[in-house]
Amino acid sequence: MEDVAGWIAPTATMIAAMMTAVNLGARVTGWGFVVFTIGSIAWSVVGLSSGQTNLLATNGFLTLVNLIGVWRWLGKQRAYEDGGKSATEASRRSAYPTLFTATGIAGMPVVDAGGETVGKAVEALVTCESGNVSYVVVASSGLGGIGEELRAVNRAQIDFACDRLNLRHPRAWFESLPPLAEGDWPAAPAELTRSDAR
Structure with a gap:
């Protein structure tokens, strides 16, 4: 289990870092936080199984932070983006001036x-x-x-x-x-x- 987590943890962390760094919108950033969460859980497993309490404590906290990121980007921010897109699309089909956010x-x-x-x-x-x-x-x-x-x-x-x-x-x-x-x-x-x- 520790060996598997030892591979998942850095891989997930690197992929998530790229997903959030490119800033391709709320969905990509939100899924980046999902991958970050997988990484922090895997790091916690590594910390637990190897007796590294500092690694366990740090990534336990980061898991909470990452879950807030998931809520923020796949919840609220995604809803804001979807609302803006729907207004833009509706304006293109209407007699009103075309909108963009x-x-x-x-x-x-x-x-x-x-x-x-x-x-x-x-x-x-x-x-x-x-x-x-x-x-x-x-x-x-x-x-x-x-x-x-x-x-x-x-x-x-x-x-x-x-x-x-x-x-x-x-x-x-x-x-x-x-x-x-x-x-x-x-x-x-x-x-x-x-x-x-x-």
Whole structure:
């Protein structure tokens, strides 16, 4: 039993870590916590059978934490995502304007005027008073976030579609925008602050 648990524990832990790290939505993350739970139970068996009380105590606690993760991601968060998806689908079949969830912006491809993908949306910044989007932060280049550049694109320069964001300009215009400093985003996109200064 200890030998089997000794193989299951690290395998489940590694698989679960990958499932939660990629952030592919509530269901994948939730199932990642299910696999984490299997791993922590297997580590507890290893700790119990080998007399390592510290390993047993740690993974007993982690099993509880993982079960909370299952409840959070396969329960509540999944219900939120399902609700947003149902509203989006219902709006496409109705006479009302088509909807998409605000959280759905993150990860959407950003396409230039020629139809070429220039990056992906990271975040949309919304003004408190009006609730309107001020600008969208777009990540370009980089593999897995390494070497990527972030740029703030004025809302007026983007058309929102249900599955992508369309720039009204070519790639060269996008690349002429100054990259943002990490962790230091502006109060307004650069083109607005330049025009305000004139």
